[in-house]
Amino acid sequence: MQHTILVTARTLDAAGMALLEQEGCRTIFLSGAGDAAEVEAILGNEKVDAVISRTVDLSAGAIQSCASLKVVSKHGVGVSNIDVQACTSRGIPVFVTPGANAQSVAEMTLGLMLAAARSLAHMDGEIRAGRWTRLQNGLELKGRTLGLVGFGQVGRLVAKFCLALGMRVAAYDPHVKEDSASGEIEWLADLDSLLSRSDVLSLHVPLTSSTRSLIAAEQLGKLPSGAILVNTARGEVVDEDALIAALADGRLYAAGLDTTAEEPIAADSPLRRMSNVVLTPHVGGSTHAALAAMALGAARNVLGYLKHQTLDRDRVVNFNQLQPEVHGGTHVL
Missing domain, CATH: 3.40.50.720 (NAD(P)-binding Rossmann-like Domain)
Incomplete structure (x- = not known):
């Protein structure tokens, strides 16, 4: 089954892209204003299974507009740009990539x-x-x-x-x-x-x-x-x-x-x-090595959940708040 992944940026490091391509994923990137409104428009019009979130806001409205959305992974560790509560209310796990940068x-x-x-x-x-x-x-x-x-x-x-x-x-x-x-x-x-x-x-x-x-x-x-x-x-x-x-x-x-x-x-x-x-313009984690590690980690997060419903306690920020039924068919690490 082909999965559709939205990356809320214009690019993703080759390490992450290679993994998504290997799994036959269709990947959508931002191509217009590159803002929260574009993210919401894409989610409202595309059957997206997963979001790899960079720095653009992922709002409650955007999350609610996409009925097919199953999982979100931050490209990094800070989730202040993601409405985690809106994800949790729908049973959507929000992953991070700790240590990558x-x-x-x-x-x-x-x-x-x-x-x-x-x-x-x-x-x-x-x-x-x-x-x-x-x-x-x-x-x-x-x-x-x-x-x-x-x-x-x-x-x-x-x-x-x-x-x-x-x-x-x-x-x-x-x-x-x-x-x-x-x-x-x-x-x-x-x-x-x-x-x-x-x-x-x-x-x-x-x-x-x-x-x-x-x-x-x-x-x-x-x-x-x-x-x-x-x-x-x-x-x-x-x-x-x-x-x-x-x-x-x-x-x-x-x-x-x-x-x-x-x-x-x-x-x-x-x-x-x-x-x-x-x-400096918020580039502490923006080295080639860190970007590759974050892209690969985020891709693994979403694919692991989409393919096997894998939930890692150390990588899911809303693990304890997810509805009990979400854990029923998942592989918890």
């Missing part, structure tokens, strides 16, 4: 940290503008404390990298047991305790109702003076107005941001004009 995101985190500590983007811009501006106020990271908010696969790799630099590492994650952390890491039971120690604060949490604006003015005020903030998670985890204020008045030394509250970042955002901010 962890190495790439961790490397981006380290890159942003170093760039922010040494003002690399600013000095590069000065040279390109014809000015020889030799800043001599860079921060050496050895001996400073990295505070990790979230200790999943990315956070663990960042900890490993920073320990190698000679940094101290502390972590806070209410969903991870202390005994699973490395003995070299200071494990803290609450966020406030972590903040007070963090010369560099790095965020590695999903966007949920409890993490939205998790780092606001009060939390930024608890960081040591001259701290650095690095965010490769989701922009909405940080109160952006509070961040701008802390950067402007010098309470924060710098910030390295792969994600912002609005993407693309607004043309009039003060962050774009700040010399102590390093910005």
Whole structure:
């Protein structure tokens, strides 16, 4: 039986495409505006069996418009662009691809940290503008404390990298047991305790109702003076107005941001004009290796469910909320 797969992007890495083609799937890509309206239009007019979701919103209306839809897989791990509740109400599992881009995101985190500590983007811009501006106020990271908010696969790799630099590492994650952390890491039971120690604060949490604006003015005020903030998670985890204020008045030394509250970042955002901010356009997981791994993982997710009704507890974000009858004919891992 031929399955129809909608990929909410214009391309999918060859590794994922090869698997879909091998199984005889018909694959639909975005070809128009590439927005949520196009996604909804396709789902409303095509008999789609599965969606591989990239960054475009997959709304409740789009999900409800497609009676044939059976499974959704995120191309990555963050599902804030997918209406998971709407999927759950129809018994549609929502898969993710954990770990597929962890190495790439961790490397981006380290890159942003170093760039922010040494003002690399600013000095590069000065040279390109014809000015020889030799800043001599860079921060050496050895001996400073990295505070990790979230200790999943990315956070663990960042900890490993920073320990190698000679940094101290502390972590806070209410969903991870202390005994699973490395003995070299200071494990803290609450966020406030972590903040007070963090010369560099790095965020590695999903966007949920409890993490939205998790780092606001009060939390930024608890960081040591001259701290650095690095965010490769989701922009909405940080109160952006509070961040701008802390950067402007010098309470924060710098910030390295792969994600912002609005993407693309607004043309009039003060962050774009700040010399102590390093910005990248949400590409932490966009290396060839990571894109291949995410595409292959997402393709395996949807095919495993369509062919064998396989549900993996570690990959289905709404596993516990699915209706009991959904589990009846499934292979649960």
